[in-house]
Amino acid sequence: MHIPDIRLHEPRTIAEACELLNRYCDISKVLAGGTDLLVDLKQGRITGIEHLVSLRNIDGLESVEETGEAIRVGALVTLNQASGNETIRKFFPAMIDTIGSMAAYTIRNVATVVGNIAGAVPSSDLAPFFVVAGGEAELSNGESQRRMKVEDYILGPRETACGEYEILTHLLIPKPPPRTGISYQKFMLREANALAVAGVAARLTLAGSIGGGGGAGGGRDVGGVGGTGGTGGDGGTGDKRGTGGDRSTRGTGDGEGGIMDSCIAMTAVAPRPVIAREACAFLEGKEPSKEVFREAAAIARESARPITDIRGTKEYRFDLIEVLTERTLEEALSRARGE
Numbered sequence: 091m092h093i094p095d096i097r098l099h100e101p102r103t104i105a106e107a108c109e110l111l112n113r114y115c116d117i118s119k120v121l122a123g124g125t126d127l128l129v130d131l132k133q134g135r136i137t138g139i140e141h142l143v144s145l146r147n148i149d150g151l152e153s154v155e156e157t158g159e160a161i162r163v164g165a166l167v168t169l170n171q172a173s174g175n176e177t178i179r180k181f182f183p184a185m186i187d188t189i190g191s192m193a194a195y196t197i198r199n200v201a202t203v204v205g206n207i208a209g210a211v212p213s214s215d216l217a218p219f220f221v222v223a224g225g226e227a228e229l230s231n232g233e234s235q236r237r238m239k240v241e242d243y244i245l246g247p248r249e250t251a252c253g254e255y256e257i258l259t260h261l262l263i264p265k266p267p268p269r270t271g272i273s274y275q276k277f278m279l280r281e282a283n284a285l286a287v288a289g290v291a292a293r294l295t296l297a298g299s300i301g302g303g304g305g306a307g308g309g310r311d312v313g314g315v316g317g318t319g320g321t322g323g324d325g326g327t328g329d330k331r332g333t334g335g336d337r338s339t340r341g342t343g344d345g346e347g348g349i350m351d352s353c354i355a356m357t358a359v360a361p362r363p364v365i366a367r368e369a370c371a372f373l374e375g376k377e378p379s380k381e382v383f384r385e386a387a388a389i390a391r392e393s394a395r396p397i398t399d400i401r402g403t404k405e406y407r408f409d410l411i412e413v414l415t416e417r418t419l420e421e422a423l424s425r426a427r428g429e
């Protein structure tokens with residue numbers, strides 16, 4: 091196995107890069123870190139490519155920016171750079187966990203966040219994270235930009251909505267609303283350099299706002315979030331939930347505010363990331379509890395479309411989805427509560 095003869099282009103602008111992609115059309119590919127692409131070329135999974143258009147020398151793609159509403163990740167930001175970024179750490183600990191579960195440190199030094207989405211590999215770890223976080227892909231053809239949801243961008247295995255001479259220049263992640271938690275859990279066959287057998291990301295947003303009245307009888311959701319029991323909320327006076335009771339028992343009942351919004355997305359169990367829409371509809375308005383999460387997980391399982399392959403059987407993957415969904419919901423809840 092060897093990489094076929096290929097000409098490497100190193101344009102300095104996005105317009106130049108797009109012009110090259112246009113000129114060489116279906117015999118060219120964008121090159122970022124190369125950790126997927128070079129392996130695919132070497133193993134003959136992708137053939138007929140004669141030109142690689144590297145993004146390496148293009149300015150403006152190497153940073154993580156915090157805009158008013160979102161975090162914007164450039165196409166050259168590596169997994170390790172993202173993982174070390176303070177803004178990402180602050181807003182998206184689940185993204186840090188996700189990256190920590192991927193490949194190995196040396197690969198993460200080269201592999202890019204954007205490349206993980208642009209490659210549209212069905213076991214992508216970051217894809218479900220971006221889907222539940224409401225992430226958007228920013229595309230450029232050198233002249234104009236357009237944006238679309240990551241869930242619409244990934245069409246199937248190695249297939250995206252990227253036009254032939256478009257580049258995915260940035261990924262945007264909207265800052266999460268208050269009382270939102272995200273989690274990603276993955277099962278893999280060994281600790282490093284292993285793709286997901288199955289993975290699930292979940293986002294939960296709880297109703298109400300933290301600290302909106304403390305023990306002074308504030309809003310309905312305050313009682314469960316570190317107040318002194320909440321005298322004015324639905325939870326009722328004397329409810330121990332707000333006074334440091336065992337929160338791991340879940341089942342917080344009313345007073346905390348139910349689940350206002352949620353999203354569950356899975357990887358490695360279908361050709362593209364799947365959103366467990368029925369499970370999310372089930373969760374809406376419910377008070378979070380172990381039982382509710384268990385039922386949601388059983389519903390989520392039905393959205394998976396797994397196959398049997400070298401990493402696991404179809405049946406095993408169905409079971410994994412159920413277990414992982416429950417775990418991600420638990421962790422997302424803890425994060426939404428600020429625990």
Ligand SMILES: Cc1cc2nc3c(=O)[nH]c(=O)nc-3n(C[C@H](O)[C@H](O)[C@H](O)COP(=O)(O)OP(=O)(O)OC[C@H]3O[C@@H](n4cnc5c(N)ncnc54)[C@H](O)[C@@H]3O)c2cc1C
Pocket residue numbers: 119120121122123124125126127128129145165191192193194197200201202203204205206207208209210211213214215216252256257258259283284285286
């Ligand atoms: C040993 C090993 C372990 C791995 N482990 C994991 C893992 O645990 N989880 C996981 O999800 N992945 C894993 N991967 C896959 C890979 O590392 C990631 O998908 C990586 O993030 C891809 O980024 P890259 O910069 O290397 O992309 P590249 O290989 O450069 O590109 C990937 C694809 O996306 C296209 N592309 C890249 N950037 C753009 C862009 N800006 N615009 C348009 N198209 C673009 C390329 O043309 C190519 O088709 C592993 C890979 C290896 C080799």
